[in-house]
Structures are given as structure tokens and as C-alpha cells.
Amino acid sequence: MESERSTDKLARYTLAAATILVAAGLFWYFRSVLVYILLAFIVSLIGLPLMRLMRKVKIKGKSAPDAVLAVISIVLIMGLLGLIVTRIIPVVVSIVGEASAIDSAVAAGGANPLDGLNDYLIATIPSLGSDFRLEKTLLDGLKDAVSLKAVGGAMSSIIGSVASIVTTIVVGLFSVIFISFFFLKDEFLFDKIVASLVPDRLEDKIMKALDDIKNLLSRYFAGVLIEMLGVSLLDFLLLWGIARIGVGPALGIAFIAGLLNIIPYVGPLLGEAIGVILAVILKLGGGVGLPVSLWAFALIVLALMLTTQLIDNFVYQPLIYSTSIKAGPLEIFIVLLIAGTLGGVVGMLAAIPAYTVVRVIASRFFHHLKPVRRLIPDTEGEV
16 A cells, blocks of 8 residues: 555656646747747736726726727837937937047147046056057947947848748737736736636635736736836937937937936946946037037036936936835845846846745745745735
């Protein structure tokens, strides 16, 4: 009898392991589909507050059909992404043109306002060589960054050809938009999919946890989007109104800074550095900006972008992180440090959403454990 029980137990474990392996294999084989579904779920979370807001608008006591509201939400989200892309690309192309003009002028013997800095760097770091030019290094790097040939070569080595890249992007974008429409049209469609995959005895608890996750992540993604737009708007107003950079370049630099601001800690610093470099290149090439020396102009641009960052740190971020995901600043900082160590920039981008999910699951399913009970409050009734 004992032997039979051991055999039955071994058979159950073997069957469970085989099931897990088969499921993992299927997930891996259809990973692109799962990525599309996950991205569509994120888009639906961003569009969820828009849907709820538009449902309050009623004509003759009736709101528009959910299908219409879903289309409007997706158009607004994709329109915003399109606006960002169309504002960033022209300013980069313009700056590359300015960079080429500066490079040609310097090569022809024109005055170079960076000669003093170049001489200092060569004297301090002899290994740079006597022909080192900081502006040429920066401009070459910028040209390489936007070089279609370089991008095409890199992508070709990964995917095979530019045609396959375009096909992959188009298919992926259409899939995400199509799936997002149905997630928005039926707010509980994702819940139904999850419910069909879990045991009956856990369904009620998992549905409550999923509802918490959706509400928290929806507020978080909407908050990040508002933060990005807020940073972009402030940078634009300061760069255009005070630094006197043109409307187009100011918009481009502001959108770049706002987009990079999504990356915790590292992103804002990178955005400020890129913003100052691009503004200096524009001043060198086109004479835009305040009528001050190059170094004074660079410091003014840096001070303006730092002002935006301080407002973001003390106004936007506390509202987003504290109220949206119910986590303290120290908690978030430690999570970001761990995620950055394990996964770099990608890890930091995914850290807060992933931690939100872990936090809700721990609160719902493991609140009886003392460490969880002490560190994570019960989410029951809070979200």
C-alpha cells in the first residue's frame, strides 16, 4: 500500500511537471502573440480612464456605445504617440543638418568656439591625440545614431532584411491595436480569459487581485503619460520662452526629454545632457537662442531643464508613485535599484509595474505571513 501511494504521488508529480513543461514550451513558441496581448492590455489600461470619463458624457441620457468610445480612446493614444514621433524626427534631422554645416565650416578654417576646451582636453588627456575635436566626436556620434545605414545594418543582422522589419512592425502594431479595441470595448474580457485558466476554488480571490492590479496599473500608466506630457510642456515653455530656441526645435528637445524621463533616475539626466548638446549645436549652426556666449547659453539651458526636473521630482512623481501604486518612495527606490542591477534600463522600466503585481499578489494571497503583513498593507477595500 505504501509503495502504491508513493507510485501514485510520483505519477502525479511527473504529470504536473510534464504539464508545466508543455505549457512553457507553448508559451515560448507563441511568445510574440503573448507580447502582443500584454502590450494590448497595457494600452487598454491607459485607455481605461478615458473610457470611464467619456461614459459620463451623455446625450439624451445615453452615452455613446463602448465600441465607439474604444475607437476614440485608441485614436487619442496612437495620435499622441504619432505626435511624439513626428516632433522628434524633424528636430533630429534638422540638427544633423546643422551639425554637417558646422563640421564643414570648421574644416574650412572657420572659427571654432570650442577650441579652448579642445586644447584643455588634449593637454589633460594626451592619449586623445593632437587632432581631437570634441564637437566632431559629438557630431559623428549623432550622425551615427540616426544613420539609416547603421540602423539598417544592425537590424538586418538580427531580422534579415528591412522588409521583414517593416512587416513585423506593421503586424505587431495592427495586432496590438486590434486586441486593445476588444479589451477596451469589453472591460472584463481580460478577466474572463484569466478566469477560464484558473481553478474554481481560486477564481474569486484571483479576480479580486486582478481587479486591484488593473486599477493600480491603469492609474500608474495614466500618471506616467501625464508626467511625460507635463515635463515636455514645461521644457518647451522654458526653452522657447526663456532660452529663445525656435518653436520646432524646442518642441523636439522637450519631447525627447519627456520621453527619456520615463526611465527612472537615469532618464532625466540623459534627457538633460542630450537637450543641452542639441541646443548648443543649434546655436552653433543657426545662431538661435539668447544673444549670450556659448557657455552661458549652455548653462541657461541646463538650468531651465533642471528646473523642470525639480518640479517633476517634488510635484509629479510623489503624486504618481504614492497615490497610484500605494508604495512609499524608499520602497520604490530599492525596487528600482534591484531591477537596474538585474536588468539594466529595461529592468527599471518594467520594475514598478512588475512590483505592483507582486505587491497585490502578496497582499491577497500571503498576508498571513509576518514579513508581508508588516511591509505590505492589506489591499482589501483600498483600491
